[in-house]
Amino acid sequence: MRLIGTVTNKKPWIDYSNLKTLQSCPRQYYWAVKQNLRPAGPQPALEFGGAIHEAHEAYYVARIAGSPDQEARQQAKQAMLPKLANLDGSDPVYNQTVAELSLDRYFDTHLHSPNQPLWTELGFALTIGEFLFVGRVDRCDMTNFGRVIYDLKTSKVVGNRWDLRLEPNAQLDAYYAALSILTDEEYFGVGLDILFLHKDPSKAATPKRIFTGRTEQHVEAWLLNTSKWLDVLAAYEDSNVWPMNTETCNPLVGYSCRYQTICKKYPQPFTMSEFDLMGEYEQREWVPFEELQSGKEAPVSDN
Numbered sequence: 001m002r003l004i005g006t007v008t009n010k011k012p013w014i015d016y017s018n019l020k021t022l023q024s025c026p027r028q029y030y031w032a033v034k035q036n037l038r039p040a041g042p043q044p045a046l047e048f049g050g051a052i053h054e055a056h057e058a059y060y061v062a063r064i065a066g067s068p069d070q071e072a073r074q075q076a077k078q079a080m081l082p083k084l085a086n087l088d089g090s091d092p093v094y095n096q097t098v099a100e101l102s103l104d105r106y107f108d109t110h111l112h113s114p115n116q117p118l119w120t121e122l123g124f125a126l127t128i129g130e131f132l133f134v135g136r137v138d139r140c141d142m143t144n145f146g147r148v149i150y151d152l153k154t155s156k157v158v159g160n161r162w163d164l165r166l167e168p169n170a171q172l173d174a175y176y177a178a179l180s181i182l183t184d185e186e187y188f189g190v191g192l193d194i195l196f197l198h199k200d201p202s203k204a205a206t207p208k209r210i211f212t213g214r215t216e217q218h219v220e221a222w223l224l225n226t227s228k229w230l231d232v233l234a235a236y237e238d239s240n241v242w243p244m245n246t247e248t249c250n251p252l253v254g255y256s257c258r259y260q261t262i263c264k265k266y267p268q269p270f271t272m273s274e275f276d277l278m279g280e281y282e283q284r285e286w287v288p289f290e291e292l293q294s295g296k297e298a299p300v301s302d303n
Helices: 016-024 026-034 045-066 067-086 090-111 171-183 216-239 258-265 291-294
Strands: 001-003 038-039 116-128 131-143 146-155 187-194 207-215 279-284
Touching: 001 171, 001 258, 016 171, 026 038, 026 045, 026 258, 038 187, 045 067, 045 090, 045 116, 045 131, 067 090, 131 171, 131 187, 131 216, 146 171, 146 207, 146 279, 171 187, 171 216, 207 279, 279 291
Parallel strands: 001 116, 146 187
Antiparallel strands: 038 279, 116 131, 131 146, 187 207
16 A cells, blocks of 8 residues: 555544544544544454455556456455454355455456556545544546546445435545645546445345546535534543533434443543453554554655
């Protein structure tokens, strides 16, 4: 993976996912980001999605380098094996079979696409005030309209609601804004590259690839909105009080908050330095890029 922008740990960093957590519930952000807590034990859905992303990257790296389709597919399937091996408590043969069949359906669908892949897996670090906004872009294609930035999604959710996800979409806006600011290239827009999952891959919906345009107005709007949210984050940091949004604890639709147990045990945790994790949580620091693990700075790279 290449990086653009100056990656440093001299500024607090944040990405779209963590910002979304803050917007959903500041207390949830406190546990997830400030205390680095994650649910203990294996996370099979997360690992499976990670395996698909590894395969996607390996396939397009090979194709961009000139490898034929079948050779690139073999490299993709080899690349995902380590993550599939981490799926504790599940059938590794079944997981590999489902992953391989799902990928073949995806590759078959887009084999003759007029789009030309330009690069895959580009990390960025964009300074916004006192914060470093970071992210990873899955792929960029040259289309008949120009360069389109794609985000790969794996999902069991099918239907036309995916088309409504193109705009508004703060995650895609972040990618478009960061690349527009940090590179000299012009980008037409953003897109979603969706690989639908099913326990029987033959019954999965056909993979979907959709995109739409973006303009300088989207960049300005995203910068303004994000800056204001980061002002809110800075205020929470200064006060060290992280209020709870109880609407996210047990919503009528969607997932319940994974921090309910520790929230109940520690209703006012902000002055504490140690917590009983009760076997439900583990501390795992979030480090978006390897360069940050050693405290080094990564200089701007050519795009």
